[in-house]
Amino acid sequence: MTLLEFASGPGLQWALWIFVFGVVWRLIGALFLLARKDLSKPRRHNSVAAGLGAIWSRSTPAHAFEKRILFQHVTGYAWHFALFISVLFFAPHILFFESVLGFGWPHLPNTIVMVTAIIATAVLITLLIRRATHPVQRFISNADDYISIVVVLIPLVTGILAFAHVGGRYETLLALHLLSVEVMLIWFPFGKLMHAIMTMPARYQAGTAFGRRGVKA
Amino acid sequence: MSDLDAIPVSAEVTTGNVEPLLHEIRHALKRLAGGEDGTVIDLQRLPLAPGEEQRIEAVLGEGEVRAEINALGPTLVQETAYPGVWLITHRNAEESVIARFIEVTDMPELLKSQRADIESGINKLESELADSTKKN
């Protein structure tokens, strides 16, 4: 079995199984936390508005900190946006999603995706360096942060190399790209990458809980 | 459908290889004009889209010299509209193309009489003469 055969066969299968298993496990666990009854008397009834309000307020910089966190804020959005475009609108990726999900969607030309992929990589490397050098960021970072960044960074780099055919034969680069994605999928449910699924519901939940107590989230 | 030609297949495909080839020819011509050696380009080694070879031919056009060599099947030596650029098409006895070259040179080597052939020609002529003197 060649590296590519392993990466696109059993490797991919196991990674997907572990990914789905882990994500569902953690989600169900989190949902059960909600099932507890809150016995207090609600101060405010419109919890949906409070939840949505929290999603919005936490997605924009708080006025008081605006200047201090501007860099973080802009790079954060740039990174996520560029990543989404690269992952979701590259034609070969869509073919993969289509084979798993059963439906596809329109793609962007390769050149555009290449630009976003390079932007995403550059921003992520900048953020990684900043995390490792900025005293406060360093202090609040643990191994999970670094692992999560690296397992996302490697697929990006191998993907760009495979696309550009530099640094090795295409099959090898493609196999490395797949393997690195598989590592990322396996890590995903158990580390901070899970935020991709948890963030918005968590903000919503925090908003409703705070709203019920009449606290601004 | 019985008639394949009835299926509309358009071929406005380009590999982008034609322009670089023409530039290569231009550079080769400049080198030749500057007294350097000629250049040979093997057309079968270039990835070309359908129709691109014809495009190259059309761009190069036809010049003053057109010669046919009969050796192991016909070979057409055509000077293009750009003096010094020759298109050489080797065919086999069954007339199918076996190799195609663009040669940038004063005169393709193959057009010259070859030393070995000249020598065997001399032999042939001499024996012919010997025969005829014997007869007389």
Add this chain to the structure above:
Amino acid sequence: MRKDQTLGEYLQSQGVSRRGFLKFCSATASLMALPPSAVAQVAEALATARRPSVIWLSFQECTGCTESLTRSHAPTVESLIFDAISLDYHHTLQAASGHGAEAAREAAMEENEGEYILVVDGSIPVGNKAYSTIAGISNYDMLVEAASKAFAIVAVGTCAAFGGIPHANPNPTGAVSVSDIVTGKPIINVSGCPPIPVVITGVLAHFLTFGTIPELDAQGRPAAFFGQNIHDRCYRRPFYERGQFAETFDDEGARKGWCLYKLGCKGPTTYNACATLKWNAGTSFPIQSGHGCIGCSEPNFWDKGSFYNPISAGMWGSRDALLGAAAAGAALGVGSAIAARARKKKAQAAEEA
């Protein structure tokens, strides 16, 4: 051609002029994927070359490789190459048969020991050696013996090079490639199902001209022909870059000649010379004719999923298996939540007590 004649002498005796010889050399150099500047070198080498003896063995195969070879598009040049080599045994092409033919093979092997080129097409069954025999001799035994006395071995076709279709799952005959059996001899893999005919003759021409093994890639294939993948030389590549894909075999994109990636083209992972040398006298090749590359010159091409599955789709298994993983995750999630609650209740009860 007499054995002691050089190729130059032979051609001269056939009335081929020096011009004809030079033409032959240009075509041969082109055939070997050598740069045109090498023609003089080729001419010099060919003029003094002596004919190598070739023994061609066909094992578990469909004869497609031989068919391909006999339809190669440069008959004059190729037949000269074949005149120039001494094809001492090829049981499909030779007139002799039966014991006479086998005797000729034995004789050629004795006479040219250590010098002949052994060409093999077809895979070799080792599950039960009796699955394929010639004159009562199993393919395995014949290969081992012939290879031990050869100068080099050319494995023609994907079956001989990598096991090919006979080797595909479930491989009922236990078919293997030449290199699975023969060790200690140079093996040149000319893969393809079938290989491009001029690639076969190109390799023979290389032997004839230089008497050496051509430069090989990681899979043992001549780098001159297998050095680049189809995708890198494909004329539809600009469409790939622009993201213009045919979605079905008869849609607008297919008619416009767009990239066939979505229809399963294996060009990006396949190494062969189809995109430049093309097939049928240089007329076309599969992608030009509107069908994606099936990757026939790569090992295990038959077992890599459907020819019509895009490369990036991967073989990720089934949706049911994924649902199974989801169910297992859900069960574990519910289980651990309940367990956590039970622990909490117990702790509370203990506190109250």
